[in-house]
Amino acid sequence: MARSRVPAAASPAKLGPLLSRRFFARSVHEVAPELIGATLLVAGVGGLIVEVEAYHHTDPAAHSYGGETPRNRVMFGPPGFAYVYRSYGIHWCVNFVCEAEGSASAVLIRALAPTHGLGVMRKHRGLDDERSLCSGPGKLTQALGITIAHNGAPLDIEPFAIHRRTVEPDIVTGPRIGISKAIELPWRYGLKGSRFLSKALPG
DNA sequence: ATCTAGATGTCCT
DNA sequence: GGACATCTAGATG
Numbered sequence: 444m445a446r447s448r449v450p451a452a453a454s455p456a457k458l459g460p461l462l463s464r465r466f467f468a469r470s471v472h473e474v475a476p477e478l479i480g481a482t483l484l485v486a487g488v489g490g491l492i493v494e495v496e497a498y499h500h501t502d503p504a505a506h507s508y509g510g511e512t513p514r515n516r517v518m519f520g521p522p523g524f525a526y527v528y529r530s531y532g533i534h535w536c537v538n539f540v541c542e543a544e545g546s547a548s549a550v551l552i553r554a555l556a557p558t559h560g561l562g563v564m565r566k567h568r569g570l571d572d573e574r575s576l577c578s579g580p581g582k583l584t585q586a587l588g589i590t591i592a593h594n595g596a597p598l599d600i601e602p603f604a605i606h607r608r609t610v611e612p613d614i615v616t617g618p619r620i621g622i623s624k625a626i627e628l629p630w631r632y633g634l635k636g637s638r639f640l641s642k643a644l645p646g
Numbered sequence: 647a648t649c650t651a652g653a654t655g656t657c658c659t
Numbered sequence: 660g661g662a663c664a665t666c667t668a669g670a671t672g
Contacts, residue, residue, distance in 0.1 A: 496664070504664070506657095514656060531665050532654030538664090551664060581665050621664055641665095 458482055459607030464523030464599050466607075471497040471541045471548045476616075476632045478539070478550060480608030485587040486601070488560030490577060492552060493634040494641055496619045498538070500547035503624035507547035517595045518547045525603065527584070527594040534581030537589050539598060539605075553580045553620070553631075556639040563588075579641040615646040 462481065467474055475497040483489045498505035506515045506528065517526040518540055526538040526549050538549035555577035557564055564576045564586035577583035584590070598605055613635035618626055620642060633644040 498664075506664075509657080512657070528664085529655050531663065532656080534665050536664065553664085579665070619664070623663080 457609045459609045461599060462605040462607055464521075464597060467522035467539055467541045467598065468543065469541065471499055471550055472630070474539070474541045475550045475630070476614050477608075478552075478605075479614050479632055479634050480610065480612040482558065482606040482608075483552065483555060483587075484559055484604045484606070485589060485593075487604075488563045489587050490555035490558040490639075491634075492554075493556050493637040493639050494552075494554035494644075495632050496551045496553060497630040497632075498549055498551060499542075502628070502630075504619065504622040504626075504628075505547070505549075507549075511547075515547070518549050519545055520595070522546075523598050525589075525593050525596045525598060527589060527591055529591070530581055535584040535590055536580040537584055537593070551580060552583065554578050554633075554637075554639055554641045555583050555586075556634075556637060557586070574638060578639050613646070615644045617644045 475495050478492050478495050481492050483492055500507045507518045511519045514528055517524055521544045522541050524540045526540055527535055530536045538551045540549045542548045557573055557576045565571055567586050568576055576586050615633050615635045616629045617631045619631045633640050635646045
Protein backbone atom coordinates (compact mmCIF):
# COMPACT_ATOMS: atom_id res chain seq x y z
CA MET A 444 0.00 0.00 0.00
CA ALA A 445 1.03 3.55 -0.62
CA ARG A 446 1.83 5.73 2.30
CA SER A 447 -0.93 8.04 3.46
CA ARG A 448 1.34 10.98 2.84
CA VAL A 449 4.35 11.17 0.57
CA PRO A 450 6.89 13.74 1.75
CA ALA A 451 7.17 16.59 -0.67
CA ALA A 452 10.18 16.44 -2.92
CA ALA A 453 12.88 18.85 -1.86
CA SER A 454 11.51 22.03 -3.34
CA PRO A 455 13.69 25.09 -3.75
CA ALA A 456 12.50 26.90 -0.67
CA LYS A 457 12.49 30.65 -0.79
CA LEU A 458 16.06 31.74 -0.16
CA GLY A 459 16.77 34.08 2.69
CA PRO A 460 19.52 36.70 2.63
CA LEU A 461 23.11 35.59 2.36
CA LEU A 462 24.70 34.85 5.71
CA SER A 463 27.63 37.09 6.48
CA ARG A 464 30.76 35.97 8.24
CA ARG A 465 29.45 37.58 11.40
CA PHE A 466 26.64 35.02 11.60
CA PHE A 467 29.22 32.45 12.63
CA ALA A 468 30.81 34.57 15.37
CA ARG A 469 28.69 32.95 18.10
CA SER A 470 28.61 29.74 20.09
CA VAL A 471 28.49 26.59 17.97
CA HIS A 472 25.46 25.61 20.03
CA GLU A 473 23.60 28.67 18.77
CA VAL A 474 24.83 28.50 15.20
CA ALA A 475 24.37 24.75 14.64
CA PRO A 476 20.58 24.61 15.11
CA GLU A 477 20.15 27.87 13.17
CA LEU A 478 21.83 26.27 10.17
CA ILE A 479 19.05 23.68 9.94
CA GLY A 480 16.87 24.95 7.11
CA ALA A 481 19.52 27.24 5.64
CA THR A 482 20.58 26.64 2.05
CA LEU A 483 24.20 25.82 1.23
CA LEU A 484 25.35 26.41 -2.33
CA VAL A 485 28.79 25.94 -3.86
CA ALA A 486 28.97 27.49 -7.32
CA GLY A 487 25.17 27.42 -7.33
CA VAL A 488 24.90 23.72 -6.49
CA GLY A 489 23.55 22.41 -3.20
CA GLY A 490 20.49 22.28 -1.02
CA LEU A 491 18.78 22.71 2.29
CA ILE A 492 20.88 21.86 5.34
CA VAL A 493 19.04 19.11 7.23
CA GLU A 494 21.75 17.73 9.55
CA VAL A 495 24.77 19.20 11.37
CA GLU A 496 26.96 18.45 14.38
CA ALA A 497 28.66 20.88 16.77
CA TYR A 498 32.31 20.45 17.76
CA HIS A 499 34.22 22.58 20.25
CA HIS A 500 37.85 22.89 21.26
CA THR A 501 36.99 21.63 24.76
CA ASP A 502 35.22 18.60 23.30
CA PRO A 503 37.26 15.37 23.22
CA ALA A 504 35.61 14.42 19.93
CA ALA A 505 36.76 17.60 18.17
CA HIS A 506 39.76 17.63 15.84
CA SER A 507 40.98 20.75 17.64
CA TYR A 508 40.91 19.11 21.08
CA GLY A 509 44.57 18.19 21.03
CA GLY A 510 45.77 21.56 19.79
CA GLU A 511 46.66 23.03 16.45
CA THR A 512 48.09 20.86 13.68
CA PRO A 513 48.54 21.53 9.96
CA ARG A 514 45.25 19.76 9.27
CA ASN A 515 43.06 21.65 11.75
CA ARG A 516 44.77 25.03 11.42
CA VAL A 517 41.69 26.70 9.92
CA MET A 518 39.63 25.78 12.99
CA PHE A 519 41.89 28.05 15.06
CA GLY A 520 41.36 30.98 12.71
CA PRO A 521 38.47 33.46 12.54
CA PRO A 522 34.83 32.36 12.20
CA GLY A 523 33.02 32.25 8.88
CA PHE A 524 35.50 30.07 7.00
CA ALA A 525 35.38 26.51 5.71
CA TYR A 526 37.42 23.80 7.42
CA VAL A 527 37.78 20.84 5.04
CA TYR A 528 39.50 17.62 6.07
CA ARG A 529 39.95 14.14 4.67
CA SER A 530 38.01 11.44 6.42
CA TYR A 531 39.19 7.83 6.53
CA GLY A 532 41.67 8.61 3.79
CA ILE A 533 38.91 8.75 1.21
CA HIS A 534 36.25 11.39 1.71
CA TRP A 535 36.19 15.13 2.25
CA CYS A 536 34.12 16.65 5.05
CA VAL A 537 33.26 20.33 5.46
CA ASN A 538 32.82 22.36 8.65
CA PHE A 539 31.90 25.99 9.25
CA VAL A 540 34.25 27.64 11.75
CA CYS A 541 32.37 29.45 14.54
CA GLU A 542 32.82 31.58 17.65
CA ALA A 543 36.02 33.63 17.83
CA GLU A 544 39.54 33.30 16.51
CA GLY A 545 41.36 30.75 18.64
CA SER A 546 38.14 29.17 19.93
CA ALA A 547 38.66 26.34 17.46
CA SER A 548 35.02 25.37 17.25
CA ALA A 549 33.10 24.37 14.14
CA VAL A 550 29.90 22.88 12.82
CA LEU A 551 30.16 19.76 10.66
CA ILE A 552 27.69 19.77 7.78
CA ARG A 553 26.32 16.24 7.55
CA ALA A 554 23.40 16.19 5.14
CA LEU A 555 21.46 18.28 2.63
CA ALA A 556 18.11 17.97 0.93
CA PRO A 557 19.17 18.53 -2.70
CA THR A 558 17.51 21.57 -4.29
CA HIS A 559 19.92 23.22 -6.73
CA GLY A 560 21.92 21.61 -9.53
CA LEU A 561 20.60 18.07 -9.21
CA GLY A 562 22.14 17.13 -12.55
CA VAL A 563 25.58 18.29 -11.47
CA MET A 564 25.29 16.43 -8.18
CA ARG A 565 24.20 13.22 -9.89
CA LYS A 566 27.18 13.48 -12.20
CA HIS A 567 29.61 14.10 -9.32
CA ARG A 568 28.18 11.20 -7.34
CA GLY A 569 27.66 8.82 -10.23
CA LEU A 570 24.22 8.10 -8.82
CA ASP A 571 20.63 8.90 -9.69
CA ASP A 572 18.95 8.37 -6.33
CA GLU A 573 18.13 11.81 -4.99
CA ARG A 574 18.01 10.50 -1.48
CA SER A 575 21.60 9.30 -1.60
CA LEU A 576 23.11 12.40 -3.17
CA CYS A 577 23.85 14.39 -0.01
CA SER A 578 22.77 12.17 2.92
CA GLY A 579 26.14 12.06 4.65
CA PRO A 580 29.15 14.33 5.19
CA GLY A 581 31.31 12.60 2.59
CA LYS A 582 28.48 12.35 0.12
CA LEU A 583 27.56 16.01 0.16
CA THR A 584 31.12 17.21 -0.41
CA GLN A 585 31.39 14.91 -3.40
CA ALA A 586 28.04 16.11 -4.74
CA LEU A 587 28.99 19.78 -4.38
CA GLY A 588 32.58 19.36 -5.52
CA ILE A 589 34.08 20.43 -2.18
CA THR A 590 37.74 19.41 -1.76
CA ILE A 591 40.81 20.47 0.18
CA ALA A 592 41.01 23.32 -2.33
CA HIS A 593 38.13 24.91 -0.39
CA ASN A 594 39.89 24.64 2.99
CA GLY A 595 40.10 28.12 4.50
CA ALA A 596 37.68 29.66 2.00
CA PRO A 597 35.35 32.39 3.30
CA LEU A 598 31.73 31.30 3.55
CA ASP A 599 30.28 34.63 2.38
CA ILE A 600 32.21 34.80 -0.91
CA GLU A 601 31.81 32.74 -4.07
CA PRO A 602 31.88 29.86 -4.69
CA PHE A 603 30.26 29.56 -1.24
CA ALA A 604 26.83 31.05 -0.63
CA ILE A 605 24.76 30.29 2.45
CA HIS A 606 21.23 31.64 2.60
CA ARG A 607 19.45 32.20 5.88
CA ARG A 608 16.38 30.05 6.41
CA THR A 609 13.02 31.69 5.83
CA VAL A 610 10.91 29.49 8.09
CA GLU A 611 11.49 28.19 11.59
CA PRO A 612 11.94 24.41 11.24
CA ASP A 613 11.16 21.65 13.74
CA ILE A 614 14.54 20.47 15.00
CA VAL A 615 15.43 17.18 16.67
CA THR A 616 18.69 16.45 18.48
CA GLY A 617 20.65 13.34 19.32
CA PRO A 618 24.13 11.91 19.83
CA ARG A 619 26.72 12.54 17.17
CA ILE A 620 27.66 9.86 14.67
CA GLY A 621 30.84 7.92 14.12
CA ILE A 622 32.72 9.18 17.17
CA SER A 623 34.08 7.25 20.13
CA LYS A 624 34.64 10.07 22.62
CA ALA A 625 31.93 12.20 24.25
CA ILE A 626 29.40 9.99 22.51
CA GLU A 627 26.69 10.93 24.98
CA LEU A 628 26.58 14.62 24.09
CA PRO A 629 23.43 15.38 22.03
CA TRP A 630 25.12 17.78 19.66
CA ARG A 631 23.68 16.43 16.44
CA TYR A 632 20.86 18.55 15.03
CA GLY A 633 18.44 17.47 12.33
CA LEU A 634 15.37 18.66 10.48
CA LYS A 635 12.50 16.71 11.95
CA GLY A 636 11.07 14.12 9.57
CA SER A 637 13.54 14.78 6.77
CA ARG A 638 14.21 11.77 4.57
CA PHE A 639 17.63 13.14 3.63
CA LEU A 640 19.29 12.56 7.02
CA SER A 641 22.41 10.39 7.14
CA LYS A 642 20.71 8.33 9.86
CA ALA A 643 17.32 8.60 11.48
CA LEU A 644 16.79 10.89 14.44
CA PRO A 645 13.87 10.64 16.88
CA GLY A 646 10.74 12.31 15.63
C1' DA B 647 17.30 -5.73 7.48
C1' DT B 648 22.25 -6.09 9.49
C1' DC B 649 27.06 -7.48 8.89
C1' DT B 650 31.51 -7.27 7.01
C1' DA B 651 35.77 -5.90 4.51
C1' DG B 652 38.27 -2.74 2.11
C1' DA B 653 39.51 1.86 0.29
C1' DT B 654 43.81 4.84 2.93
C1' DG B 655 45.23 10.59 4.82
C1' DT B 656 46.49 12.42 9.08
C1' DC B 657 47.49 12.21 13.79
C1' DC B 658 48.69 9.52 17.71
C1' DT B 659 51.62 6.23 20.66
C1' DG C 660 51.04 0.16 14.05
C1' DG C 661 46.28 1.80 15.34
C1' DA C 662 42.39 5.03 15.51
C1' DC C 663 39.47 7.95 13.04
C1' DA C 664 33.59 13.33 12.61
C1' DT C 665 32.95 7.53 6.07
C1' DC C 666 31.15 5.08 2.24
C1' DT C 667 30.48 1.17 -0.84
C1' DA C 668 29.82 -3.52 -2.36
C1' DG C 669 28.92 -7.99 -1.30
C1' DA C 670 27.34 -11.61 1.88
C1' DT C 671 24.00 -13.18 4.91
C1' DG C 672 19.30 -13.49 7.81
